[in-house]
Amino acid sequence: MNDNRLPASIDETLALLDSEGYVADRSLATVLHLALAMKRPLFLEGEAGVGKTEIAKVLAGALGRDLIRLQCYEGLDVSTAVYEWNYAAQMVEIRVSEAAGDTDHxxxxxxxxxxxxLIKRPVLQALQPSLSGPPVLLIDELDRADEAFEAFLLEILADNQVTIPELGTIRANEPPIVIITTNRTREIHDALKRRCLYHWVDYPDAQRELQIVRRKVPGAPERLSSEVVAFVQKLRADEDLFKQPGVAETLDWATALTELEEIALDPETASDTLGVLLKYQDDIERVRGSRTRQIVEDIRKEIQPEKAPAV
Structure with a gap:
């Protein structure tokens, strides 16, 4: 799309996401459309790897807007997220003025x-005017930041402005498109959530996940794609894993098996490559070997190799 215009309907929002290769369900398109129309931040919650961050990237690309990303972490503060003063340059200016005899303090x-x-950090950058239109501000993994940092965001989310004591209030002419993501490692305060529209991004069902694999890994054989998706869906449904594989891991696994020139899931190769799909040794040990072989056998009873599931 890439023309700066906001989608006028839910269907247009679905088409906009699809234009950048993002396979969304209608509930996500609905809340995204409303967030854009109401000019409200969108708070996305869900497990890691389900595509929350990708929504902001896709939205920026589809609308032709700048993407400004604030990656949250423990210890993040206003000087890193919003603004800080260039103290070195200020000191040089003071010394030059004093050397010139300027005593008007x-x-x-x-x-x-x-x-x-003034050094403008991501939040302040997002409030600045842009020729391409208000940018997409991605506040990624907010739950990794300290709770105190949330207070810094309240003014921005409510009024699209930042108050700098030495300068006053800097307000955006047009509010940025704000996407906030969290993996729910801790609860976010209600005061912040009230300023946002909310959506839980869940793991996709088998049909949509297969669509995603076909779109993102077009070189994967059809049978391999179907069996990879069925294997991952079975892991999520039946296995008590410490960390279930996300869509990102499904795509990585499909890509890795394609690189190995597999045309279907081979139990031995699948077992040997579980480190692409699962990220904890206990989970790998639980699934590898005989359990992998059993899952492959089970899904082959459910999937006709000659016919890929209809999408």
Missing amino acids: EELSKNVFSERF
């Missing part, structure tokens, strides 16, 4: 605390 203070010395 009030004027000097105004000068060194001007926008010329």
